[in-house]
Amino acid sequence: MRVAVIGAGVIGLSSALCIHEQFHGLVPSLELEIYADHFTPHTTSDGAAGLWQPYLSDHGNLQETLWNKETFDYLLGQLHSPAAKEMGLFLISGYNLFTEPVPDPSWKNIVLGFRNLTPKELELFPGYSYGWFNTALMLEGRSYLPWLTNRLTQRGVKFFHKKVESFQEVSGAGVDVVLNCSGMRAGELQPDPELQPGRGQVIKVLAPWVKHFIITHDLKSGIYNSPYVIPGSEFTVLGGIYQHGNWSEENSAKDHKFIWDSCCHLLPALQKAKIVAEWSGLRPARSSVRLERESLRLGNLPAEVIHNYGHGGFGITIHWGCAMAAARLFGSILQEKKQLATPPGPRL
C-alpha cells in the first residue's frame, strides 16, 4: 500500500506522521513517500512565528474549533516530554489588544488562564481600551519541521525533492492514496477559486527582553493587518500584514515601514532591537479548511485523494486535529479496500 504525500510543510509532515503512527503496525506493506519542491527551512510553515492562536471568530465552523482544541491539548501533553525542546514547543503568555470591547473568542476555554485585561495593564498600551491575557503555546516551525522530518526518516518514510505537477504523476506510478497537503499551490493540482493567498510579511529581530506575545487588532482592517510582536526562542517576530489576493513573495519596503513603525510605537523598547531578517509568505487562505476525500479517475485508474489544505494563518494552530482527521479518512479508505477488518480505535 503506497501513499504519496504532496507537500512538506507542517500539514504534510504531520499528516504523514499521524498516518504512519496509526497504520504502520496494522498494514505492514504501508509505504509513505513525501514529495515537495520546498523543504524546511524554505516552507511557508518556517516563516510563521509559531504561535498557537486561532482567528478571533470561528464563523460558526465548529469542526475547526474542535481541531484547534485537539491540537492544543495534544501539544500541552507533550510539553513536559524530553522532546519538547527539540520540537520547539514551549508555553508563552501574552496580550490581545482592541480599541473596543469584543466578544470572547471560541478558544477562550482551550488556552490557559484566559481573562480580560485590567485597567493598569491597558495603561501599558496607549490607544487600546480592551484586551485579553492568556497563556498559549509556541511551536516553532524551524524546530518542529526538522523534528517531524527526523521522526519520519526514522520510520523509513522516503522524501523526494520534486515539484509534483499533477495527481496523475504520482497515482500513475502505482500509488494507492494521495495526501494533498500542497498548501498555497493546491490550485495548480486542481483549480480551487476559494483558495487565495493571504500575503504576510515579517521582520525578525533580536529582542530577548520581550517575554510576551502582543497581538493588536483593528476590526476595520481585518485579521493580522495590525501590529503584532511574537517572541521565539531566539528571535522575535514583528508583523502585521495580511493582503488578500497578493501573490508577491518579495519583501515590500512600504510593508517594512508599516511593521517597524507600528511595532515600535506599540513597544518603544523595540527601537533598540537589531533586525536580523525579513521574510514574506503566502498564507493559504480559504473560507474553510478543505479536509475531505475525493475519488478521482486519473488516466484510466481510480485513485483516492485526501485533501488537507487551506489552513490560512492558523496552520500550526490546527495541524494536529487535521492530521488526525486525515488519518481517519485514510482508515476508511483502508476499510473499503478490505485492507483492514475493522477501523482502528482512537489512539491513546
Next chain:
Amino acid sequence: MASPKVAVMGAGVIGLSTALCITETCPSCSVTVLSDQFSPNTTSDVAAGMLIPHTYPDTPIHRQKQWFKETFTYLSAISNSAEASEAGIHLVSGWQVFKSTPKEELPFWSDIVLGFRPMSEAELQKFPQHRFGQAFTTLKCDCPSYLLWLEKRLKATGAQMCTRKVSDLWELHSEYDIVVNCAGMGAHQLVGDKQLFPVRGQVLKVHSPWVKHFIRDGDGLTYIYPGIHKVTLGGTREKGSWSLSPDPGTARDIFDRCCSLEPSLQGAQDVEVKVGLRPSRQCVRVQREVLSQGGVKLPVVHNYGHGAGGFSVHRGTANEAAHMVGQCISALQGSSSRAKL
C-alpha cells in the same frame, strides 16, 4: 553651603540608585560613589532582580508597600521606553505555587503587580506537587545592565565613581559634608551593626531561552526567573553563612529542584554558578544619624539591610534616603548661618 559634598558608600543597586536620587533632588550637590567593588562584582550582580517583595518583619507594611509601589512605577516607565533594553528592565509573567495553601492568600503587593489572580485548576496541572498558586505579571531588572545604566546616568550628572575601600566613616569627614551608607553587607564592619547578618544565596545562571515565565515556589527556596540572556535558577537561604564559594552539591540540588518545576530545563546550557550574601535585617535601616567625635559632627544617612528584597524596594528607599540627605543639608545650612551670628 553652595555645593554640599556627598559621599555615597556602596555601588550596588542601593548605592547607585540612592546616588542618582540625590542628584535629582539636590542638583547642586556634588556626589561621589565610593566602593571597593563595582559591577559586575557586587552582590546585586548575582541577584535575579525580580520585583517580588520580601516581607521585613519589623518594617511597617504600609512603608514597604510604598517603597515597592514607587519602585514598580519607576521601572514600569523605563520598561515602556526606548531605554528598556539598555537598562535591562522588562515585564515577565508567571506563577507562584504552593504545596499547601498559604495562610495569607493575598500578599500586600498583590494590587501593585499586574493581573494578580489565583491560578485555575487547568494551570495547576502543570505543577502536580502543588495545590495552590497565584498568577501575575511583574518586572525584572537584568542586574549587570541596570547597574551599568545607573552608573552611566550618574556620570552624566557629573557624579564621580571611585574605587576605594573605606574602613571607618570618619575617614571621610574632612572631604565630605554628608556620608550616605549603602554598604549592604559591608555595614557589618563599617558601622558595626550586629543586627545585620548574611543570608547566603547560591544560584545558577543558565541558557534556556524558551523559558518565558517565572516560576517560584511559595517557600522562596526554589525559583526560575528568566532574564534577558540567561535564566536564574535558585536557590538557597543559608542564614549566617559568609561563604562566597560556589558549592557543587548545592548546584546539583538547585538544578534538580528547578527541573522538577520545569522539566524542559534539562536541556539548559552554559550553566554558571554564582553566590551572593543577602544583607539581611529585621527591618531595612533607612535612617539619619549625626555622628559626633571630638566636637566634630558628621551627618550620616543609612540605607542598608534590604536582604532578599533589594531590587523590589530600591527606588523607594533611595527616595527616602535622598529626602533625608536634603534634611541633612538644610540642617547644615541652618547651623552654618547660626554660626555666622
